[in-house]
Amino acid sequence: MSLYKGVWVALVTPFKNRVVDEKALQMLVDELAAAGVAGFVPLGTTGEASTLTDAERRRVITLCVEAAGDVTVAPGCGTNNTAQTMERVKEAASLGASGVMVITPYYNKPTQEGLFAHFKAVADASELPMLMYNVPGRTSVNILPDTVARLADHPNIDSIKEASGNLDQISDICAKVEGRMTVLSGDDGLTLPILSIGGEGVVSVVANLAPEPLVEIVDAYWKDNVSRALELHRRLAPLARAMFIETNPGPIKCALWLEGKMQNELRLPLVPVKLETKDAIERAVRIYRHDVKTANV
Numbered sequence: 246m247s248l249y250k251g252v253w254v255a256l257v258t259p260f261k262n263r264v265v266d267e268k269a270l271q272m273l274v275d276e277l278a279a280a281g282v283a284g285f286v287p288l289g290t291t292g293e294a295s296t297l298t299d300a301e302r303r304r305v306i307t308l309c310v311e312a313a314g315d316v317t318v319a320p321g322c323g324t325n326n327t328a329q330t331m332e333r334v335k336e337a338a339s340l341g342a343s344g345v346m347v348i349t350p351y352y353n354k355p356t357q358e359g360l361f362a363h364f365k366a367v368a369d370a371s372e373l374p375m376l377m378y379n380v381p382g383r384t385s386v387n388i389l390p391d392t393v394a395r396l397a398d399h400p401n402i403d404s405i406k407e408a409s410g411n412l413d414q415i416s417d418i419c420a421k422v423e424g425r426m427t428v429l430s431g432d433d434g435l436t437l438p439i440l441s442i443g444g445e446g447v448v449s450v451v452a453n454l455a456p457e458p459l460v461e462i463v464d465a466y467w468k469d470n471v472s473r474a475l476e477l478h479r480r481l482a483p484l485a486r487a488m489f490i491e492t493n494p495g496p497i498k499c500a501l502w503l504e505g506k507m508q509n510e511l512r513l514p515l516v517p518v519k520l521e522t523k524d525a526i527e528r529a530v531r532i533y534r535h536d537v538k539t540a541n542v
Contacts, residue, residue: 254285257498270308273501290494323348331370333345338373364377398425405426409431440463451481453497454504495516496526504530
């Protein structure tokens with residue numbers, strides 16, 4: 246049975262005065278765990294992993310594992326250096342993680358054969374089930390369906406987070422790996438469409454702020470209540486769009502700051518969103534909260 250199903254949170258890393266805000270991180274993880282999410286993915290794109298020191302990475306994993314309780318933690322461990330990625334995977338296991346997410350190598354621009362060799366080498370060295378992560382918009386590399394299919398039978402490669410935004414490609418992957426690997430949406434706005442073509446969940450940015458509707462969308466779809474899933478999808482869509490007005494995680498951190506959950510602080514080269522973006526995010530959150538309240542009256 247796959248580890249990676251349902252709603253996984255692409256977890257932010259709160260900062261305060263340029264250091265990791267451990268209290269805010271623990272409180273956020275505790276709150277989201279209670280909301281019924283399936284797992285946490287700290288140290289990914291949303292977690293600003295590329296700006297954390299090795300010591301900070303270890304501390305974030307430890308804090309997440311402690312705060313998550315019975316909820317699974319699968320930190321991002323991928324780099325553009327295969328040997329370094331292997332070491333990070335081993336470190337995650339030693340810190341209590343139950344899985345790992347590994348992104349396609351960025352900057353190097355490996356061929357499809359290079360991608361296959363990279364993921365196979367990391368999986369061969371891993372004790373933990375791997376969630377591959379395809380996000381060409383960030384890495385300039387796209388792992389193609391045939392390559393994913395070649396990796397699907399590896400015993401340590403469990404799933405793929407697909408954030409290419411290409412539904413034709415994702416549909417092809419779902420068909421080629423059916424029964425051998427699970428596919429998760431890497432885009433909040435595509436969660437329901439990807440479920441409809443064979444996906445089994447989402448690694449979500451919006452879930453940092455509003456986990457319940459995503460949990461319910463997936464649950465409703467699995468129970469064949471497609472009309473309810475569609476209703477929730479449409480209600481959530483404007484908020485999901487607002488979280489990507491500027492580069493992630495700027496908008497989601499702004500939204501969490503507006504709700505008093507952390508400081509609106511990022512690490513360079515990322516900076517807080519512009520004032521007009523902040524105003525748009527505030528409107529989107531307010532409208533979403535009002536719509537939820539009205540629907541529940």
